[in-house]
Structures are given as C-alpha cells and as structure tokens.
Amino acid sequence: MRRRILLTGCISVLFGATLLSACSGGAGSSSTDSITLYSGQHVQTTQALVAAFEEKTGITVNARFDDEDVLADQIVTEGSHSPADVFFTENSPPLEYLASKNLLATIDPSTLSNTPSKYNSTDGEWAGISARVSVMVYNTSLLKPSQLPTSAMQLANPEWKGKLAIAGSETDFQPIVTSVARTYGQAAALKWLEALKANAGSHNYPDNETVTDEVNRGQVAIGIVNQYYWYRERATIGASNMHSAIAHFAPHDVGYVLDVSGAGILKSSTHQAEAQRFVAFLTSVQGQEIIAHSDSFEYPIASGVTTAQPETPFDQLQPNSITIPELGTGAEAIKLLQEAQLL
Numbered sequence: 001m002r003r004r005i006l007l008t009g010c011i012s013v014l015f016g017a018t019l020l021s022a023c024s025g026g027a028g029s030s031s032t033d034s035i036t037l038y039s040g041q042h043v044q045t046t047q048a049l050v051a052a053f054e055e056k057t058g059i060t061v062n063a064r065f066d067d068e069d070v071l072a073d074q075i076v077t078e079g080s081h082s083p084a085d086v087f088f089t090e091n092s093p094p095l096e097y098l099a100s101k102n103l104l105a106t107i108d109p110s111t112l113s114n115t116p117s118k119y120n121s122t123d124g125e126w127a128g129i130s131a132r133v134s135v136m137v138y139n140t141s142l143l144k145p146s147q148l149p150t151s152a153m154q155l156a157n158p159e160w161k162g163k164l165a166i167a168g169s170e171t172d173f174q175p176i177v178t179s180v181a182r183t184y185g186q187a188a189a190l191k192w193l194e195a196l197k198a199n200a201g202s203h204n205y206p207d208n209e210t211v212t213d214e215v216n217r218g219q220v221a222i223g224i225v226n227q228y229y230w231y232r233e234r235a236t237i238g239a240s241n242m243h244s245a246i247a248h249f250a251p252h253d254v255g256y257v258l259d260v261s262g263a264g265i266l267k268s269s270t271h272q273a274e275a276q277r278f279v280a281f282l283t284s285v286q287g288q289e290i291i292a293h294s295d296s297f298e299y300p301i302a303s304g305v306t307t308a309q310p311e312t313p314f315d316q317l318q319p320n321s322i323t324i325p326e327l328g329t330g331a332e333a334i335k336l337l338q339e340a341q342l343l
Contacts, residue, residue, distance in 0.1 A: 034060040035085040035274045038075065040068025040171075041261060045296040046088065052290060053281045059274050068094045069171050075266065076101055085269040086278055088129070091171055092260045093330030095126040100329055104264040108276050114283035115302040119260050122325055126264035129282045130291050130298040132226040133317055134176055134257045135246045137212055142221040148247055152176065152224065152255020153184075156195030165203040165211045165223035166196055168342030172208060172226050172259065177333035179254045179322045186336060193340035204342070209233075216244040226259065228297035231311060235295055251318035258319040261298065
C-alpha cells in the first residue's frame with residue numbers, strides 16, 4: 001500500500017466547519033464527540049467518508065494516515081495506551097494480526113449484518129468495507145492479449161526475464177504470496193518468489209503506482225497490481241495517454257486474489273459508542289455510496305451497493321477461493337518475502 005499518497009507530517013484538511021487533523025494529540029480526547037482513526041486506506045476516499053460522517057453525527061474524527069503495516073505495529077506497541085479508537089485498513093491481514101493480539105472489540109451485530117459474512121472477521125472483530133482484486137497490467141505495444149500468462153505461476157518462467165515488474169514490499173502483494181503458499185506449499189512459494197525477483201531485476205519497485213506507471217510508459221511489459229491502480233492512472237492522466245490494459249488470470253488462479261478492506265475498533269478505546277457508529281456508517285448505504293463513486297475505484301461490498309465506476313462488475317469476478325482466515329495475519333507471506341530478500 002506504499003503507492004498511496006501518504007501523510008506523514010501533521011496536516012489539516014478543512015471540510016466546511018469541521019477540521020480533519022492528520023495528527024491527533026494525546027491518548028484520545030476527553031470529549032465524547034471525538035474519535036481517533038488510524039487509517040491505512042486511501043486518503044481522499046477516507047477524507048470523504050470522514051466528512052460525511054462528521055456532518056451526519058457531529059462527531060469529530062481525528063485521522064492519522066500511514067501504511068497499514070506501520071500502523072498495526074504502532075497499535076501493538078501502544079497497547080492499551082493507544083490513542084486509536086478505529087483502525088481502517090486496505091487488507092484483512094493487519095486486522096487479523098491485531099485480533100490475534102486480542103486488541104479488537106466486537107463489532108455490533110447490526111453492523112456486521114450489512115456486509116456478507118464471508119467478508120467479515122469470523123469472530124466479529126472487524127467489518128468488511130470494500131474490496132479489490134489482483135490483475136495483470138500490461139503494455140499494449142509490447143504484449144498482445146494472446147501472449148499473456150493464464151497463471152501467476154507462469155511469471156516465474158524464464159521468458160519473462162526483464163519483462164516483469166513487481167512491488168515486493170507492498171502489503172497488497174502479501175495475499176498473493178499467501179495464496180501461492182497455501183496452494184503449492186512454502187517451498188514452492190519461495191522458489192516462485194525467487195524466480196519473480198530474478199525476472200524483475202531492476203523492475204522491483206517500492207509501490208504499485210510505480211509498477212502501473214512504468215508499464216504504461218513501456219519501461220517494462222507486465223506487472224501484478226490490484227485493479228484500481230490502473231483505473232486511477234487512467235483517471236489521472238486521461239484515457240488518451242493510456243498505453244496499457246489490465247487482464248485477469250484464469251478463473252480461480254492463485255494470482256487472482258480478492259482483497260478485503262476492513263475496519264475494527266480497539267478494545268482500549270474510551271469512545272466505544274462513537275467508534276461503533278463510525279464503523280456502522282462505513283457499512284451503511286451512505287458510506288458505501290461514497291466508496292462506489294470515489295476515485296479509489298474499490299468495490300463497495302456492504303448494504304447492497306455496487307460500484308458506479310466502469311469496472312468489471314463485482315459479481316463477475318472469479319478469484320481464487322482462498323478465505324479471509326486462510327489469508328491470516330500475513331506472517332507466512334512476510335516470512336517468505338524476507339527469505340526471498342524482497343522485504
């Protein structure tokens with residue numbers, strides 16, 4: 001997720017009469033009409049959600065933005081003294097990681113019921129908010145659709161040497177690694193990662209935005225990203241400047257992974273009621289409609305809302321059947337990535 005616009009200093013964004021602060025002070029406000037949000041999600045979409053929630057409820061949301069893995073580790077370090085009330089992520093493993101540390105409270109059943117149960121925590125400790133899917137992005141001048149691999153495993157073949165781009169340190173890449181390991185075993189997954197690293201060479205980039213841009217500019221032929229990067233690139237530079245396209249792997253392939261974004265409430269929060277209202281808002285029709293029309297190009301997955309963007313319809317996706325519990329905390333993928341020296 002390092003391709004997002006990161007806010008690492010103290011910033012403020014004014015929404016009408018409310019102030020969205022990216023750096024909250026202290027371990028939570030003494031006021032009951034304020035919560036602190038740790039967000040690894042896209043800044044612009046989160047700001048839109050926060051602004052709508054503040055207008056609807058009068059509750060102020062103090063938001064801190066950073067990579068979700070950084071924030072998860074920060075919460076573990078802070079423990080019961082964390083100022084965070086809610087943690088909003090792009091992927092399920094950081095939430096599962098906090099749940100494994102017994103740091104998350106139970107989400108209200110009425111909120112969980114807004115999202116199909118397979119996209120929620122099995123223990124009710126976080127709610128699914130949105131989703132995206134991994135795809136190939138390829139340069140249309142360098143590759144024809146008939147030349148594309150049907151499986152992510154084929155990208156380890158020698159024919160892709162010097163043609164492949166990856167972002168091995170991205171948290172978005174970890175679910176794919178887990179999918180490979182759960183299907184073929186850790187030894188095979190490590191061998192696959194080592195081959196991808198060799199094939200990518202200097203095209204191992206720090207984030208998926210760079211992968212998408214480099215493929216579009218013809219610096220490399222093909223990469224693995226989540227689908228929304230390509231749509232965001234097109235929205236940013238214009239359709240006439242796009243020299244790339246996206247394609248799915250074969251149905252249910254190990255590289256065809258659905259990633260779920262979610263939100264959880266910290267047990268240590270002193271604003272439980274307000275935090276519950278915020279997560280409920282994220283899964284509500286109003287919150288989901290904001291996601292549906294946002295420039296993050298993620299799929300809304302709650303309250304029956306569908307995306308308004310010109311993407312492959314969510315119900316037509318055919319990802320690998322790996323479940324949220326099987327994706328786990330990401331520890332397995334991190335270990336393999338470290339062994340392959342991609343982290």
